[in-house]
Amino acid sequence: MEYYRAVFNEFLRARKLKCTGQRDSILDVFLKTERHLTADEIYGLAKKRNPKIGYATVYRTLNLLYEVGLAREVNWGDGKIRYEHKYRHRHHDHLICTKCGKSIEVFDKQLEKIQAKLSREKEFIPTHHQLNIYGVCDKCRKR
Amino acid sequence: MEYYRAVFNEFLRARKLKCTGQRDSILDVFLKTERHLTADEIYGLAKKRNPKIGYATVYRTLNLLYEVGLAREVNWGDGKIRYEHKYRHRHHDHLICTKCGKSIEVFDKQLEKIQAKLSREKEFIPTHHQLNIYGVCDKCRKR
DNA sequence: TCCATTTTGATAATGATTATCATTATCATT
DNA sequence: AATGATAATGATAATCATTATCAAAATGGA
CATH class of the missing domain: 3.30.1490.190 (Ferric-uptake regulator, C-terminal dimerisarion domain)
Incomplete structure (x- = not known):
């Protein structure tokens, strides 16, 4: 868990992006949920611990998690993208x-x-x- | 080809639906194209032979073709549904x-x-x- | 602390698909 | 062929997930 956070922060630093509370919250919610979550669900969960968080930030952060390889996008054909853990989780x-x-x-x-x-x-x-x-x-x- | 049209018409009759020129045109375009088409592409092709055809009718007819089992919906994760022949075409x-x-x-x-x-x-x-x-x-x- | 740069959130925009609804077409029955 | 009940149509509004915009706020190196 701590390690995944480090991976993300390292990625941000390398890309000259900034560490923010919102990104922390979203990563946290994502890591703590062993389920396929939609952006909307992650927004709901993240909002609980950080009520000021906005929709756009959730989408932006999920795309970063995808880019860094922590998240995999899953498409079940119902028009929503779902996210699941990828890093150190075997493909299935x-x-x-x-x-x-x-x-x-x-x-x-x-x-x-x-x-x-x-x-x-x-x-x-x-x-x-x-x-x-x-x-x-x-x-x-x-x- | 003639047979597929018969299958569709039989389906319509069984469901007490009506045979229309638009449905004929759309089925025709679908059958004659050996490619994965989006609703938009089918709309473009159908409009050539029947300029009065509307978007909604294309979507409605494609759903019927799906229901009767003539079309398969394919999702490549780019936000568009594509349609390919199913009837008498092996799964792949x-x-x-x-x-x-x-x-x-x-x-x-x-x-x-x-x-x-x-x-x-x-x-x-x-x-x-x-x-x-x-x-x-x-x-x-x-x- | 300062300041250049990035981020954020509210909201507008987008793009594919579906719903609405008044008008028109179909078809079994006369 | 005309009738009438029902279904279909097309124009367009609505929906829904996601992305773009942009002024204001936060970050982090100097």
Whole structure:
């Protein structure tokens, strides 16, 4: 936690950007929540500890966290970007329940290998990828 | 082609919806283009053969094509929904070049199997999925 | 402390998509 | 072919997430 903050501050210094209370609050909220958060949700949480915080600052800071590699952007096709921890968190994919909106993280080594193979075959240099499996989760099915 | 039109008309009749010139034009444009089109692009093409056509009708018709299963919605994370043929076209995934925006279709049987396995493990009933691999294509790399 | 530079927050702007609603078109039935 | 109930249309307003604008405030090196 302390380490992640240091990573961010180092990034700011290197880019001649400034450390501010708002950026601290937003990073804090982001790090403390082990969930996929939208900008709006982060705004709500950050506002609790710093009521003067504005929407634009949340968006700006999330883009910085994305740039420095602390956050990953996730797109579930509902028109909102979600953010999840990236730094020191292994890549994974998502099962997304279309009934309740909850997500389950999954990982498979073989999957990654096949993706690399497909890219190679097409002489394509992959940078990142996103696999979303939509369906109905256990709980919703039994409901 | 004629068959797809019949499928759509059958769907409309079953839902007590009406066959209209606009719907014909939009379906025609959609079927004749072997590319991933946005609503805006389809609007442009449909307007050529039927200048009176409106934006809203394009969106409404695309949603119908999605419902009847003739179109698949593709989301490449750039804020626009794209449409591609689904009926009698095998499912596939996409390599998306972040330089030129072009896409390459890929398919791997093993990939589908692994996805089914991951779903099973989490007692999740998958309905559909989307895998996007982002990166740089052959042409852009050599440029 | 000073000051150049960056940040901030309020709000306007943007861009894709959807909703509204008065008018028009469709189609099964006469 | 005319009727009428219902659905469709198109122009445009509304929505919603995100980005841009800009004057005022905060930061941090000198």
